Amino acid sequence: MATDISLSADALRHVAQGRRVFPCLPGGKRPIGRLVPNGFRGASDDFELVSRWWEHCPNANVGLPTGQGSFDVLDIDIKPEGSGYPAFNRLKAAGVLPPPLAVVVTPSGGLHCYYPGTGQPCGALKAHFIDFKATGGYVLIPPSVVNGRPYRLIATPATTGDQLNWGEVRAFLTPPRPATPRPASGRPAPPGAGIPGLAAWLAAKTKPGRNQALFWATCRAVENGAQESELHELYRGMRFGDGFDERQAARTVADAFRTVRKASTT
Template sequence: MLDAALSYIARGWPVFPCEPGGKAPLGVLVPRGFKDATRDVEHASRWWTSFPNANVAIPTGADTFDCLDVDVEPSGSGYGAFNRLKRAGLVPDPIAIVATPRGGMHGWLVGSAQASGRLAKHHIDFKARGGYVVAPPSEVNGRPYTFVHQGTGVGMLNWSAVRDLLDPPKPVAAPAYIGPKRGDYGIPGLAVWLSTRTSHRNDSLFWACCRAIENGAGEADLDELVRVAVTLPGDDELTEREARRTVRSALRTARRTA
């Protein structure tokens, strides 16, 4: 384990110890978990000299790598979702592929500042900023993590695109009476109407985008509707990221019905 830890440090990656045979940080040495990871050879040597069987873990994110975690559990397997992502061209060539103890896999990908995420019903996890992975040759329940492929490590996984493909937002049809008069379906009229919405802003933005697209607006034209939607005061706030997802959903809906 010490040799492995030092080999990861040689690549410029910080490491920290987890419980022998487990995934939890070894709290007696790293009370802050992955935040205590180190690139210092002497520091790491002291850790693994004290606990030679401690598993080796690496924080994920921009300083190391992102990880697409495909789980295999009694409730299901993530390989079906993973194959959908591959067919859609959303999985870049990895730095490495690691077989995990329960039959799943970790795809180590170019690191980014994206937040970690999870799609539980698809048995897919994404470990990036704020996450970590247990690395080979660590073992859990007597079964090791092992490298099965070394790749070029070119290209970054877009977790937002993964989420949109596997778990797209469900558009909500607005009531027939909602919205301005039909003559006001241009961007200015829709923006004025949207500025009056004090609730259900996501649904209202979706409806307004669909009407604008039907009236000939392109994706760039919808920026004004996004600006209005995210600056409205009140409790029913909408972030720009949520608004952009709604715009993409409206564009997909418009293409399907065109």
């Protein structure tokens, strides 16, 4: 069988750039055990070894270990039970995500956003259909193919960039939930009545993360039925300063309101 020039050439191109790669099953995501018994931990930047791997299996997909010395990758999933795009759009609107080094469309229609590699461990927010591939993980890279569809590089917006803080992403999407006030009867409060509790939670927030917390709280209030005119009460007791002022808070509330409304109509 003739060598698949694009797969072999791409693997060797990454080796030439000092990155370690390894072969995965043709059309699949698992490492080829007979070639790399230790899985992604057997990745190599040895030109001759990598060449031999693809001579043995010309159609092997190309795996790239993530984390320190490589890339961290934010993985936006598309699955039958849900999509990671709503959470991804909220993260972008709130300014939590720095510009990625590259963006790849995955075979499912999701995204891989590449950032400078760090020592952070891998993580997952299954309820939001978002994964984080870092130290201890790997991804397939273009032009690998799964289910007949390739990974496609669609953007390289930055040659250098900031690292992605996975802890900040996790805290933004799954922060501690403030207690929802209940009326004296003990029945749940009507929609929108959670604003006082959210406002009290926000008033205790200090830098950093105040703006992200306000965005999250606004989204929750709108999802609970709050009207736009009520939302500005959320930041009345917040601590301003260090670049975060009332004007910025008002813009954040408006952005969150539009984000939730847009998501509810798509």
